[in-house]
Amino acid sequence: MTRVTRVARGEGSGPLGAVPDARAEPSGPAGVAPAAAARGTTPAAAAGAELRAEGPAAGAELRAEGWGWRHAGRAEWAVRGLDLTIAPGERVLLLGASGAGKSTLVHAFAGVLGGSDEGEQEGSLTVGGRLPADSRGLTGLVLQDPDSQVALARIGDDIAFGCENLGVPRDEIWRRVDEAMEAVGLDLPLDRPTSALSGGQKQRVALAGVLAMRPEVVLLDEPTANLDPAGVAEVRDAVAAVVRSSNSTFVVIEHRVDVWLDVVDRVIVLDPGGGVLADGDPATVLRERGAELARGGVWVPGFDPLQGRPARQAAAAPAPAAATDARPTLLATADLAVGRTPAAVAARGLDLDVARASALALTGPNGAGKSTLALTIAGLLEPLGGTLRARPALTGDPVPAAAEAVPPAADSDVPVAEGPRARADERRHRREVRRARRRGGTHGRALGEHPFAWPSRELLTRIGTVFQDPEHQFVTGTVRGELEVALRALRLDAAEIDARVTEVAGRLRLDGLLTANPYTLSGGEKRRLSVASVLVARPAVLVLDEPTFGQDSRTWAELVRLLGEQLDRGTAVVAVTHDRAFIEALADRELEVRPAEGSGA
Amino acid sequence: MSVLTPVRGSGRIYAVNPVAKLAASLLLSLFLLVTVDWVSALVALVLESVLFVWAGLGARAFFRRTAAIWIAAPLAGVTTVLYGLPSGVAYFEFGLIHVTEGSVQLALASALRILAIGLPAVVLFATIDPTDLADGLAQVVKLPSRFVLGALAALRLVGLFLDDWRQLELARRARGIGDTGRLRRFLNQAFALLVLSLRRGSKLATAMEARGFGGSTVRTWARPSRFGAGDWMLVLIGLAIGAVALGTSIATGSVNFVLG
């Protein structure tokens, strides 16, 4: 159930093309809401009318005067000397390089920065003329991480949560919950577990929870940064519909400008040095400040983060088919089935091979098993069916060793047989893998062709894995420690360890951070560290799970360049991704993974 | 997915307020606590086993969920046989070990008592939905709602913790330290999980605060938690089983009070 396509690089709409409008779920026709509201006949429109009728005013004014905030225990100010007025009902996109204090400002308007023990404030900040702490419930805030902002276990309860806290009477709460769900295009039972929702749905639940409070101000702090393109479109459309039907003041932080350009009527750019860098209508601000913003990591339409230079040298000349085949194959699968547990097959019938200096993109809808496939290829999960075989070019085993490991089907290049014989082969294959895994260390013996059976240490130089969440990979208390982990496991001598750490840290701009605790790094730094700590062992195959997820354009370009270099050096790259620009910049081939039938995923 | 996923169904037990289940279990336990004798424990166990049939758990689920108790009870018995208060005929003595007629009787009583206290609690708790429990604790028992809801919200993170744990495990193998000392790896992973959970907790707190949680307004409840006749019935049943068990024990003269 897969489709492999060759990626023609340099075609298509470029890295900054429009957000795809493919939607993952049939349940969320978020786009319906605006149309319906325009007709003025649906409950969604009625909700909008009621919002206007009942709200004390159209929206509240946001004002900062000489405002600044310094988190307790920090030397430098997160924001300082800020003068800003956002009129009632304005729709604002708040931009700025990372570290400019966008998030701090929005949290301050929402009244959730904490008291005087958590930081020092100067100047004044008001919402509709009141202190933010006194306007709880009048400002609603949606955060970035879909998983961390759902408070309760059932959809209805979670949307009702804000109303309950504000003391809204029971009947009124459920009326508001229904309206809010309608407004964000959620058509799901109220008792559906929130844990069963997709990222886009969770964000819409969060938005609905905010709307149900009937806020005068809606603040969104990178609401789509952790979503795939379908989820981004879902949430953007829901917000657009809401914005059209209500008159609340609306502020969104986002580093992908194109997502919100049609929704906002004003762009404010914060200066990392303090104050406002630019402020005005979107077209003017982007025309005058676009280049500067792009340099600071903001995704500005029309600005290519790679600045027109190809990421791969080899990519300059499209490789003829014959040349591709000349690259030795490192890993190959036949009719592979993958899943987290034997009971839950996520995808099956996967045929692919990973060759030196080639880049394979794994794409497909959410829950299709892309990540599971990547982790299986990486030798971390056991294949649930079919075969995954490492070739001598990867194992370094003498060639006959491979044949010895599979006594009956001596020639592993022969495609797998069909029918019952294939299933018997499959079972035998799995038994072998298990047995090899139990044997543990290689002790000078051949490694064998099943990556899942290799000792942990043997993976390092062969298949390196970069996880979606860098924090899952951290095992020490310093950046230097992280970079050394693999090298120590490989038992390299101190001089070699030092040389490699210095090289990789320099290449990935981590040299100033070597004594820092990995958890305290910024998002981009964490991503760079997670890649560096894998590259330091020089793996032949690099497996990455959504490496560009939520990254600003600067980190994105750095990553793409780095992976391009690796490919030029002969490393094979396998990446799970939803990122079109990434695929166009790097991939030779794309494998679209479709969920296994009856997997329920 | 989650170990805290309650057993769901349509039986009457699912409609019972979790507070009633808690109260019944508590009352029953209090009666059994005051004495260590095999009569009260056995009577309670027999009466309880009649109720287990209606508890909404199949036989397999019952034994899977109560496995720890079936192990713990005999172990406690062995401890009591060896080190229990000696009385009557001495069968065996060595150092601190005194196996006597009395200690064997006490051992039997201790093991039965653990079963009689533990089994009904597991059976009753298995069908508790944490959301309903929180509703009940805050609305019926009137515990402070901020704390009850904070705990409930944190409980929702369990599923994420389990996902994190699996990823952490795979990542350690990928990083070349998957085969090193098991205890060290466990501690390393447990620490990483704690960091991740505190991060999530901080974000959750911000999200909840932004939705007016913890403010000075008196909160309303979207869903009422009702405590009706059926709930009182279950509490009475718990009370009755405990009373009958203790009464039988006193009547037969086998009662053995813990204090005094």
Added chain:
Amino acid sequence: MHSTISKPAAAAATRPRPTLKWRVVDIVIASVIGVAAGLIFWVWNLTYSPFSAGLEAVLPGLQSAIGGVWLFAGVLGGLIIRKPGAAIYTELVAATVSALVGTQWGVLTLEAGLVQGLGAELVFALFLYGNYRAYVAVLAGAGAGLAMGINDIVLWYPALGGDFKTIYVIAAVVGASIVAGLLSWLIVRALASTGALNRFAAGREVTAREASARA
């Protein structure tokens, strides 16, 4: 308290007088610690038996030394949150979670959590919620251990001899001082270095110390 000594404004701003009122983040983080600890308790409930039996074979009553694992939640909560009731609340949440999953002590798991949390809480209260050094953590662990020891011999080991009970209580106190007390204190320090406790005085103290050590 600090009315007589005037400090430079900057220093006063970074170290304001701690409030004893619970913030939302205090409640949520205490709950998260409680839930995570509850899951660890659950794993421990399934695995402790052989260890316990082994210790008992060495010296009857000694098994309570490893009971400290059940006590770390309260001490950890108290050390991080630094508010009245934090130790009791965290330990109680942990006990509730493990009881919901299923334990052999049934509803009395909650009672145990309450009593054990109280043991640690009293120690923090004794220091007026103003001292969270290592020795206070060890004492809080010991307090929880003492509470556990007494509670257990009254409710669960009434039928056992006096020697057993004495050994049981002493081992509980010693074990808990180390496992629940010292270990929790070390965990707090390590957590603070990751920045995960930045919204807490417990975290900011450590990071400030580390920053000045680097400078």
